[in-house]
Structure formats: structure tokens, C-alpha cells
Amino acid sequence: MTAHSDHRPVETVETAIDLLGVLKQAGRTGMGVTEIAAELGLAKSTAHRHLQTLVDRGLIVRAGDSYRLSSWFLDYGIHVRNRHPLYDLARPKVDELAAETDEKVWCVIEEDDIGVHLYGATGKHSVTTHARVGNRTPLHQFAAGKAILANLPDGQTDRIIDGHGLSERTPQTITDPGELRGELESIREQGYALNREESVPGVHAVGAPVRDEDGRAIGAISIAGPANRLRGELLTQELPDLLLGAVNEVEVNLAHA
Amino acid sequence: MTAHSDHRPVETVETAIDLLGVLKQAGRTGMGVTEIAAELGLAKSTAHRHLQTLVDRGLIVRAGDSYRLSSWFLDYGIHVRNRHPLYDLARPKVDELAAETDEKVWCVIEEDDIGVHLYGATGKHSVTTHARVGNRTPLHQFAAGKAILANLPDGQTDRIIDGHGLSERTPQTITDPGELRGELESIREQGYALNREESVPGVHAVGAPVRDEDGRAIGAISIAGPANRLRGELLTQELPDLLLGAVNEVEVNLAHA
DNA sequence: CACTCGTGTTCGAATAGCGGGAACACACTT
């Protein structure tokens, strides 16, 4: 039960991770040894040696004199996704919902107190937000996240709110702890969460939690679309009904697995 | 221009990578400190320290007393995929082909002398092979790979054949260098490659390369299906025609980007 | 054509930090 471990880390590994982070930002173009060394505050020789070992192990590739991340990460990343229990269970339902509603549908999971976009399906008229598979988003900022946050074990919700704070994303984002707790209470009552431009201006969403046998949320599914289309009865009745039906099916399958 | 670097690697980083590899194999369940230490031949304290730094940096998560890979890898992996030039260009065509043919369609790229499955679309009657996004496969073992192999710069093809060898996957896999070179020659002539149960028994496929301005293959698209459905004119005429049309469009878009 | 500035690469030496082992705490069995 440690909030933050002060134990001395393996510094060499940390620099390697930092290096990978820098290369991620560099994107497809990649970066050269000198530039990387400067960015990390390392000697060129050190950066060079790190890069060589990472190339040898296949984590990065070298094209000319610039290095970039390799598809090693794709391999590991997809592996992580495929092995998540919700992936196989939720994917067909997410596809179904997207086809029925023509909106963007997401499956989100909770990991380490934040929300991770596990799988998304695109309907015909879907809005294209900047959300991507793998994206990490604070739970209080969006419908699926709030649905999860409202159904976590007692202590965890408080720890997240108090520990991480409530960062603002749009003017509508809930940043007041008291307000959020009230919202979470009503989410628990009605079974689903709404998001009215709290994460992206002009976008509304509905989210419902996927709970395990003990009622703990392990993830959520959400439907998102343009604010002027998702409103009134559609937003507060029809879509929640549809969503809750789908989520319920997922929960049943989850229990039997 | 080094085939294999004998330069002394950063061993600490290597053990960290090994550790991640072990955790990948462990899958969703994860592993404990003692087990990991035993697997890697490390002292428990060492394994413990590595695990803590990886947790601190978010690469792995701890649930109870077992560690597993986190969605950090999904984030990085999707990032790598999205930034590949072929991803945005080929995806719509791959979806289209899957819808038209009802078969499994893959976009494969070459990286570091091997084939990587970048994106796949599933048609209504698609076979489910064990291929997954991120999977790495020797180029000589499948249609898309052979299509790439036939259109690489002179030296590279030879280096791959001679350097990596021609591993067998099914009894039909081409393992003779001479035979393969002949096959590659005819692939260059007709513009597409066939795969008759060379990677999966009972599965046939057609693959065509995506080339850049200089004619170098940077990837390929393939259509795969059951052997008893993909045969005769369909396999040697209709599907190749369809595929070459799609690939050509991708190439045009690639040149204009 | 030489000269310079920019790369990436290599080498040796100093020391910081990695790794190991033993002792500890804790939980669960018996």
C-alpha cells in the first residue's frame, strides 16, 4: 500500500525508458544520436550505446542515421489488448452499438487509476475525436470514466479524486470534488453517466460501467456523438437503454468466463 | 554497415527487456517476484528492484503480488502503427477489399527484414488464421511477404535469403533458395504473389506489393481464404485483378503524400 | 581543393550504481 515508492530505482533502465519516450515523440522521422543525447542530458557515447542495445533487441530500428520505435511495441501492445478479458467480450457489442447508432462507441478500462481506451468502433456518422486506442485519460473527464469511477471500491474513488486531482479539459469538465461526488452518486442511481462537452467541445456521450460479480467496475462502454444530435430523449432515454442492455450482456458473459 | 554488432551492450537494459519478455509470456495472470527471478536467473532483490522501477514508470502494473504488462505498450504500439505511412493509406482499401470479397485482408509491412502485420480486416466468411496485428513473420512464408521480397533493393533480398535462412512452416513452405528466387522472378513478372498452403494448411492467398516511387516495396496487401474457395480463375485472375487495382490506388496516394 | 562543421563511432579510465546474498516481515498451512 504505497502511494509512491521512494525505493531507489534502476537508473539505467529509467534512462532507457526516457529514451524510448523521446523517440515516441520524435515519431516516424526519428532522431539522431546527438539530438537524443542532448535531449536527455547524456553523453553522446552513452546514448549511442543505449541505442545500439535497443536496436539489437529489436525495440527500435535505424534508418540512415536516425532511430525510431519499431513494431516491437505494436506486438507487445496488441498482446496486452488481446489478453484483456474485456476485449473479446466487449468488442462484438461495441461493433453492434456502432452499427445501430451510427455513432462512435468506445470500450474503456480502468488501469492504475486512469482510463484506457481499449477498443473503438466507428459508425457511419461518427464524430472523429482525437481519442485513440491506447489513450490514457483521467477518469473524471468523460462519460465512460465517470461510469467507472462511480463503481469502484470505496477507497479507490477517494484516492483518485484526492490523489490525482481533477484536471480541467474543457470549461464543462467537473473540477470540484464535491460536485463530482454528487454526480457519481446519481450515476450510481441511474446506472449510466452523461458527458456534456466535458471532454471535447461539441461532443456529448453516454457511458455505462461493466461490473464484475462483486459490482466493481472493470471498464465501461460509451457512445459519443455531436451535441446537437445527442440530446433530449435520445441522450437520456434511448441511448442509455440500448447501452445498458449491451453492457448487461457483456456482464453476463464475463461472469460465465 | 554492420551485420551484427559486437559492441558491448547495456546489460542492465537487456535484463529489463528480458523481464518484459517473460511478463509477456506470463500473459494476463502475471508472475510474482520469485518466479521471475528464477526464470531470469537473477537474485530476488534484483528482480524486485527492476519491477519497482518499471511499475513506477507505468510499464507494468501490480495486482496483488503478481506483475503484468500494462497498457503502456498499447499506447506506444498504436502510436507506432498510426504513424506508419501505409496505415492511413491502406486501411480504407483493406476494409473495402474485405467487404467486396468477404475474405480476410491484411496490410503487411517490411521492417528489419521481416514482415509485420500492420492492419487486418475481416469479411463475412473470413477464415480465422492465427495471424494478429503486430505479428512478425519471415517474408518467404506468405503471399504478402513474397510480394515484398520480390520487390526489395537488390542486395537486401539476397541478404535476407542467405542471412536468415528459409525456415519451414508447413510442408508447402518454400525452403529452397533456388526455388524461391525463381518464384520471386515470376512474382515480379506477373505483379502478384500466390500462397498455396505455404503458411497455413488449407489456406490460400494472393498478395501484391505496395511500392514507392523507386519501385521499392514498403509493404503489401493480401487476401486470404480457404483453399477450396480460393482456386481456379478466382485465385489467379479475379482476386489478383481486384488486388492490383487497390494496391495501385494506394501507391498513387503514397506518391502524393 | 582544403578547411570546417556537422554527424556517428570508438576508446580508456574512474566511480557510481547494479547485483547478490542474507536477514526481515508477513501471510497462510499444518
Next chain:
DNA sequence: AAGTGTGTTCCCGCTATTCGAACACGAGTG
């Protein structure tokens, strides 16, 4: 209550990491 299995901590020795300087190479540029 003793026993076995975890994960955790501490400290010391020695190795492996790091740095800086020197080297090689190419592309501009006068």
C-alpha cells in the same frame, strides 16, 4: 506454534555504466 511460502529491505563488493576526449567520415563552403 512451528513451518514454508511469499515479498521486502539492507549493505557491501565489484562490475558495468558513464563520461569526455579523440577519431573517422561526409557535406557544405570558401
